[in-house]
Amino acid sequence: MVDQELTWQGAVARGDRALFDAVAHRQWPGAQKVLPRLGRAANHGVLWAGAASALAVFGSVRARRGAVRGMASLALASATINTVGKWSVRRARPLLEGVPTARRLARQPRTTSFPSGHSASAFAFATGLALESPGWGAVVAPVAASVAFSRVYTGVHYPTDVLAGAGFGVAAACTVRFVARSIERHRVTPGNERPAADAPALPDGEGLTVIVNKGSGTAAEAGIERLLKSLPQAEVVECEGPDVPAELAAAAARSKVLGVCGGDGTVNAAATAALKAGVPLAVFPGGTLNHFALDLGLVGPEDTCRAVAAGHAVKVGVGRFTPGPARAEPALDASAVPVPPADSAGPAVPVAQATAEREEFGYFLNNFSIGAYPELLGHRLRWGPRIGGGPAALLASWKVLRAERPVRMRLAGRQRAVWLLFAGNGTYQGSGATPRHRMSLGEGLLDVRLVFGGGRPGPRLLAAALAGPLTRSPVHTATKLRSLRLSEIPEGTPLAYDGEYALAPRSCVLDELPDALTVYRPR
Numbered sequence: 001m002v003d004q005e006l007t008w009q010g011a012v013a014r015g016d017r018a019l020f021d022a023v024a025h026r027q028w029p030g031a032q033k034v035l036p037r038l039g040r041a042a043n044h045g046v047l048w049a050g051a052a053s054a055l056a057v058f059g060s061v062r063a064r065r066g067a068v069r070g071m072a073s074l075a076l077a078s079a080t081i082n083t084v085g086k087w088s089v090r091r092a093r094p095l096l097e098g099v100p101t102a103r104r105l106a107r108q109p110r111t112t113s114f115p116s117g118h119s120a121s122a123f124a125f126a127t128g129l130a131l132e133s134p135g136w137g138a139v140v141a142p143v144a145a146s147v148a149f150s151r152v153y154t155g156v157h158y159p160t161d162v163l164a165g166a167g168f169g170v171a172a173a174c175t176v177r178f179v180a181r182s183i184e185r186h187r188v189t190p191g192n193e194r195p196a197a198d199a200p201a202l203p204d205g206e207g208l209t210v211i212v213n214k215g216s217g218t219a220a221e222a223g224i225e226r227l228l229k230s231l232p233q234a235e236v237v238e239c240e241g242p243d244v245p246a247e248l249a250a251a252a253a254r255s256k257v258l259g260v261c262g263g264d265g266t267v268n269a270a271a272t273a274a275l276k277a278g279v280p281l282a283v284f285p286g287g288t289l290n291h292f293a294l295d296l297g298l299v300g301p302e303d304t305c306r307a308v309a310a311g312h313a314v315k316v317g318v319g320r321f322t323p324g325p326a327r328a329e330p331a332l333d334a335s336a337v338p339v340p341p342a343d344s345a346g347p348a349v350p351v352a353q354a355t356a357e358r359e360e361f362g363y364f365l366n367n368f369s370i371g372a373y374p375e376l377l378g379h380r381l382r383w384g385p386r387i388g389g390g391p392a393a394l395l396a397s398w399k400v401l402r403a404e405r406p407v408r409m410r411l412a413g414r415q416r417a418v419w420l421l422f423a424g425n426g427t428y429q430g431s432g433a434t435p436r437h438r439m440s441l442g443e444g445l446l447d448v449r450l451v452f453g454g455g456r457p458g459p460r461l462l463a464a465a466l467a468g469p470l471t472r473s474p475v476h477t478a479t480k481l482r483s484l485r486l487s488e489i490p491e492g493t494p495l496a497y498d499g500e501y502a503l504a505p506r507s508c509v510l511d512e513l514p515d516a517l518t519v520y521r522p523r
Helices: 002-025 031-041 043-058 061-089 117-132 134-153 159-187 218-230 243-254 264-277 291-296 301-310 372-387 389-401 457-465
Strands: 208-213 235-239 257-262 281-285 313-323 362-364 367-371 407-411 414-425 428-431 434-438 446-452 476-481 483-487 494-497 500-503 508-520
Touching: 002 134, 002 159, 031 043, 031 134, 043 061, 043 117, 043 134, 043 389, 061 117, 061 134, 061 159, 117 134, 117 159, 134 159, 208 218, 208 243, 208 264, 208 281, 218 235, 218 257, 218 301, 235 243, 243 257, 243 264, 257 264, 257 301, 264 281, 264 291, 264 362, 264 508, 281 291, 281 301, 291 434, 301 508, 313 367, 313 414, 362 494, 367 372, 367 407, 372 389, 372 414, 372 494, 372 500, 446 483, 446 508
Parallel strands: 208 235, 208 257, 257 281, 281 508
Antiparallel strands: 313 362, 313 508, 367 414, 367 494, 407 414, 407 483, 414 446, 428 434, 446 476, 483 508, 494 500
């Protein structure tokens, strides 16, 4: 048995050396000017740190997250290789006989040969990036492969060193992804929303129609693959752009359950269709941020699949904004609105009759805002296609923070100037003007936060950001309301709701509709 093992190891070593010699003796046109320099650029992960920095500045949200995952994977792979890997095998470096002098590195490595640290770092970064942003991963993968091959080309590693290093890198990236998802699942905790008894169970998905926004990218495609494995009888309709609202309305009219796979803007449109048709909503997270899904307790499409199959759903509140006439309207005394404890949904408060009779309205599942954020969003949408998401966000922030005029309007009948009005569908945890997540979507209240005008917006927004919910200061206030009337809004003022951009009406009423929407979620 021992002799057989030694014979096998000898055969592998001979084959390894034969491949090494074949690479050394072959002429590779153009490689001599590129590969040695590429290998040196990857020393100590400098090449990959530069790529991550570029993605952080110029890339999308998904690309930035992929860059962070890639660097974390690289760090894990490098630490593993340089401790356990190299000191466990202690393989000597290849003899440079046959390797042309022009290819050899000026400084030969002094560490052991197996496995290749450069290959591990390259494949760790490329795989970590690809798992979050497949498009950028495809761009980086040939560079990673070239770095790995350069280690054989310059004579510092055997081919098996490179293959083992690449395997370590891929394993490190998968480990980082597993840990990140475990942390995310631990952090995302379902709230105390009221269970919905009227949601049908669809074990094989029959009666479920899922509208997939193809514009949401590869995350939506991956979500649909998992959905069809768990709910094979579900109907899937793929569309994008202006076709999405019409497809959602048609699907809601003919289905027992309306499903949606996309980002928060697409989920908002689906919720609107589900509310009008009176059907439950199944949200399959497929966007970049998925704020509503995460606050509901849905980490991935598999959570929704389990809930739909078992018929487990909850009632959630929905925010609504209803445009009104341009003239000033009777004031709504915000101080007269009772605020129940945070853990109590409370009864729904009827909206004024004039508001109920209007047909034009919009819903928000996450938040509604006027002021700094919609201005920033508008600039980013305008400049993003021309200069990229990262630079557009920086330029938009610089322009917004240099603004000189706040928005002047009436709030609950009182004239105010504000840099930011934020209304959340349920109470957001986190500081002042920078709320992060919600513990419950069944509270039945609007989380209203105002940053008052005066001075420059930057210091005031920062001061509000350092404060907490239900706080007041000379520059900001935060409270909970069931409804709020806005009037005398300047013409052309932008608003944002669930990440969508629009122009605000001259006046409108914000109100909360408690337990208005049935949404699937595992128990």
